[in-house]
Amino acid sequence: MKSLEQIFEQFHSIATNPKDAFNRYLEEGEKVVGCVPVYTPKEIVHAMGLVPFGAWGADLELAEAKEYFPAFICSIVQSVLELGIRGEYEGMSALIVPSLCDSLKCLGQNWKYAVKDIPFIPMTYPQNRKADFGIDFTVAGYQRVIADLQEATGATFEPEKLKESIKAYNKQNALMREVDALMAQKGVMPTQRSDVYKSAQFMKVEEHSQWLQELIEVLKKQEDAQHDGKKVVTAGILADSSGLLKIFENNQIQVVADDVAAESRQYRIDAPTTDDPLRDLAVKFAEMDHCCVLYDKDKKRADLIVDMVKEKEADGVVVVLTKFCDPDEFDYVMIKRACESADIPHALIEVDRQMKEFQQAQTIMEAFAEML
């Protein structure tokens, strides 16, 4: 049996070297499809025998993307385009971009001209997603993705295969939820926790689930954490920057739960399993909630964060705001208000993918840790 360190090392090596994983798939003769966040229908890609590969950008300097985007567009979208123009995705069969925020809408339009050899496939989601007419529209969006994938890769689609894929992803969801709880209980460090989530973007679902199972087994045997530091819930789009995670660690701060788009938010909802798998997938999307890019007039997300803090007995909330992410900037005010009325300390840290200096974050977190 592998040791806990070995297992975490595996996750870490994938999370920090996605390019290797990408090249390996190509060498193995797989067709890889880039999946820009969020709620990209990975199940469909998987069911068609293609490898869904997360495209959340990378921590790099922007140069080429500046020809297309003004500076006030978020660094996720900018760096996805930058990677595309630099040829880092060479060999990718297509890129699926959902249109859930204004910047994502623009990414697809620019991609067509900036990266001509990798086809752009739009996934248009409804915001009024819960009513029947919304579910119908999601299904129509999926059908379009299927047709485009067929054209780009020659792969075919069979509903029976989608049923299997849905099961595989539901299983991963369950494992992720179990791991998440265990990692909080056993005092897993923020970087290791982040690697578990991040690696999932670049691995085949079965393989990742296998590793999760190994992790669960080993974690269960560990003593519960006697954590003398502080416990927080994080919220945001991305919270995987190594500089930032180190600051958490230096200040003895453990992440016990998150409402982060790239982390647990992806794994909250399972698809039903009926005889109409495409509709099942649309129902899954309809049931998604508590997210800055999904219409929610009651702002239930803010309440969810407060509930998480209570449930995990956390000491506070750290909002990790991706610079220029307007959906999250609007939500931040509501999260702030909800925390204030529940008497929960909270801190705001702005990040972007070009960040090299973490001095400001360091200062904020030091002060925050002292306050908790």
Add this chain to the structure above:
Amino acid sequence: MAKEKKARRPVDPNSAKYKLGKIVEDHYRELQEAKDRGEKIGWCASNFPQEIFQTLGLKVGYPENQAAAIAARGAGEKLCVHAEDSGYSNDICAYARVNLAYMDLKDVPEQNMPQPDFLLCCNNICNCMIKWYENISKELDIPLILIDIPFNPDYEVSDEQVAYVKAQFLAAIKQLEEITGKKWDDEKFKEVMEISNRTSRAWLEATAYTKYHPSPLNGFDLLNHMAVAVCARGTVEAAEAFETLLEEYKQSVQDGTSTFRGEEKYRIMFEGIACWPHLRATATGLKSRGINMVATIYADAFGFIYDDFDGLIRAYCKVPNSINLEKARDMRIDIAKRTDTEGLLVHTNRSCKLWSGFMYEMSRQIGEACDIPVTSFDGDQADPRNFSEAQYETRVEGLTEIMEMRKEAK
């Protein structure tokens, strides 16, 4: 300001200018009166299908128009800062910041508007709108109706999209009936559709007059008239005012006059929302060089022409920010060619991610297709801090020089 007022001649009550100004004034006054009578009033996104509440006989105010008015009268920064103090990032659309601040302050002498009892949101111009209206709904604890019109990545509007939007349209009517107690009337709906078409036709015809040499109007006039196209499209008064405007332009062409002062040396397309806090600086920068704006997407943007209910839905699915690059580009190329545009000046609007997010590529393509020079400047529609007059001057000067060189070469 005061000095300038004194010098102004009274406006002829039969002129389009008077009629259009009155519509805007009446709009705010009637909204306040309805509120005072105890009627439920709404706040509404500029591209929400107005046929719905016109038919129901509901009064709504337009936060975007109000924010533009507040910014043009110099209070944009004050309100933006107020929103920032309550936690809103200064990267957020300044219309949203101004409005969220107004919701809080409730009294801003530059332009008041009664507080809403319900909200009508439509995201065909941006998803930012959804977030903004969600926050108002939560803060004021009032109902929000969203008609979701997704950004269309294709050239044509699909039947699936029409079906989706139509279903929401009907659901919105039901919700509004419940909220306000008003009843839907199909006959009234038809009438409203007819008036809207009449208004739109007059608007389109009037704005098309920029094709004449010289253009009978200073294109910046349109930025002011837009408020009426937004807030009163379904009213007879608006139709009549635009018809008057049309007559005036016709007459001007015959007489060879124009509201553009001075010689029209160059004709350009201005891309983007106006820089309301710096309207004078931006307008003067053009006028002083003999540059007239003869082309803007706004001219076509508010012309909602349709034959039936399906057509109406499709029209709302084709507003400028909801269409793909190719369609948006072709619409502009068409306008530029129709008006003999000689240059393109792009306002890279810090507030509007969608408007600016693929504009670099699109304006390159327009420049190529029309063989005209393209220049951009950084600005903002309502936050005065995001504009530099020096940069603007340099860019406009650069554009002028190229246009001049090209003229000489001809």
